[in-house]
């Protein structure tokens with residue numbers, strides 16, 4: 201809704217009789233911002249400068265009208281700002297599209313009384329009176345009503361909810377779509393895809409009040425995950441702190457901003473050594489600071505990842521498909537599921553059918569291929585799975601650290617090469633040699649590509665603590681590289697692994713909450729929509745499965761992901 205409003209204002213603006221007045225105002229505000237930016241930057245750390253940007257709606261108008269002016273101003277904004285007016289406009293639309301409903305401000309001192317309580321909340325299968333018959337192909341609707349710890353109905357939205365429909369005995373499961381009515385009630389909609397019993401499971405991930413805290417942490421402590429680098433020359437060695445942005449101090453900075461992609465990275469300059477002496481990169485740790493009692497909003501079993509009870513039955517019995525009922529299909533159907541489990545096997549709804557590969561058909565599929573994997577540890581899992589599953593695919597010992605890589609595996613007989621390399625900073629790995637810090641976009645630019653080349657990437661979990669603008673910017677760079685790759689070698693297969701749900705402790709919630717991942721996942725999907733790339737929908741594949749949420753999903757889920765992957769590579773082969 202908001203996005204449409206943005207576009208309309210841009211269009212209307214051109215024909216509006218107030219255009220002249222507006223023009224004047226826009227110039228005025230911009231000049232004001234221009235001359236105050238230095239002052240603002242002086243007082244605030246660079247990481248906070250994004251809050252000094254004009255609000256989104258306003259930016260639209262200005263970007264379209266004054267793109268040249270804005271380009272000129274660009275060096276005054278923080279370093280992870282968009283690279284072009286087009287990027288800025290896209291960022292603005294993306295931010296609108298993921299805008300979370302306004303969440304309640306917290307009572308001071310914090311008490312849980314008026315916050316969402318999953319134990320008091322209930323869901324009901326509609327129609328409430330029952331008596332309806334369900335058939336395969338129908339949609340099931342569920343109404344969820346949220347209450348606080350005092351048992352009073354909530355009247356605002358913003359709770360983070362997950363919906364799943366499943367049947368353990370059939371090995372069946374599918375994700376549901378949740379709609380926030382912004383008044384304390386939510387709907388969940390499910391596609392009915394199998395015959396027999398289906399049980400609704402609703403989970404509160406976070407109360408809306410916890411989202412208030414998560415948002416504030418990103419604003420106030422975007423550097424709550426910090427990094428270190430070791431500098432060394434001869435026998436002298438120093439360690440300093442590094443990040444996407446650093447609070448200005450007396451200490452000078454080393455600027456490691458990537459010249460090709462423009463991705464920012466800084467370390468404090470070591471006292472004795474030069475910036476060139478940086479040898480490795482590590483996560484320093486995490487340091488999220490909560491206000492008194494806020495940790496109560498992130499209690500497993502109380503208000504974090506807790507099931508909501510049904511009023512009445514949580515089950516429906518699904519009858520065979522009625523004659524003439526259209527097939528449920530195509531992930532392109534608005535917000536429908538991309539697939540579902542049946543007999544513990546992932547089936548795609550629309551798109552490429554998923555085949556089941558065994559060791560020999562998998563090797564056959566990869567024969568003559570070069571598979572490059574890039575990203576975080578959730579992509580590394582695929583590398584590890586393939587090298588473990590395929591006996592002839594032998595990992596070549598490059599003497600690299602187990603977690604970090606880069607890794608390479610070869611199957612000589614079948615002429616298969618599989619590689620893995622982690623993405624660039626802010627990668628939260630330990631002891632990455634600086635020479636192995638590579639940005640995915642740069643790696644893609646080095647590839648020739650072609651019909652024997654498969655490029656896989658997954659990049660999300662290490663971005664969760666930073667302002668989402670950093671992630672948008674990173675993806676814009678990667679997307680440009682993907683477009684260049686597909687322009688020069690259209691037969692190259694590009695596969696993207698999406699984000700997934702994970703188990704949450706307090707510290708994990710504050711650094712890599714599913715809410716952060718959800719927001720990034722939406723951005724990822726929106727940004728690669730319409731490009732000739734395939735998605736492995738890790739989000740739904742973890743949500744729909746009966747195994748617990750895990751940053752590194754368990755082998756049965758990985759096996760299904762690999763089958764999806766191989767089905768993209770070899771749509772004709774397998775079973």
Ligand SMILES: *[C@@H]1O[C@H](CO)[C@@H](O)[C@H](O)[C@H]1NC(C)=O
Nearest residue numbers: 353355381382383384385386
């Ligand atoms: C909340 O909004 C939904 C959708 O508009 C409506 O069906 C529901 O009755 C409302 N609930 C309350 C408690 O007002």
Ligand SMILES: *[C@@H]1O[C@H](CO)[C@@H](O)[C@H](O)[C@H]1NC(C)=O
Nearest residue numbers: 275279453455456457458459
């Ligand atoms: C760091 O280097 C980049 C690229 O040369 C430059 O655009 C940026 O302004 C520099 N940052 C600072 C704080 O000097």
Ligand SMILES: *[C@@H]1O[C@H](CO)[C@@H](O)[C@H](O)[C@H]1NC(C)=O
Nearest residue numbers: 429430479480481482630631
């Ligand atoms: C950095 O690199 C050095 C030399 O390779 C290594 O000994 C050290 O363990 C690495 N990490 C840290 C944190 O020093």
Ligand SMILES: *[C@@H]1O[C@H](CO)[C@@H](O)[C@H](O)[C@H]1NC(C)=O
Nearest residue numbers: 568649650651652653689691
């Ligand atoms: C792949 O590309 C090469 C070189 O362009 C071409 O010779 C070959 O026939 C192609 N293979 C397939 C299966 O399309």
Ligand SMILES: *[C@@H]1O[C@H](CO)[C@@H](O)[C@H](O)[C@H]1NC(C)=O
Nearest residue numbers: 557558559560561773774775
């Ligand atoms: C593997 O799958 C292929 C093709 O689907 C099939 O022909 C073959 O018999 C299977 N091999 C084994 C060992 O199951």
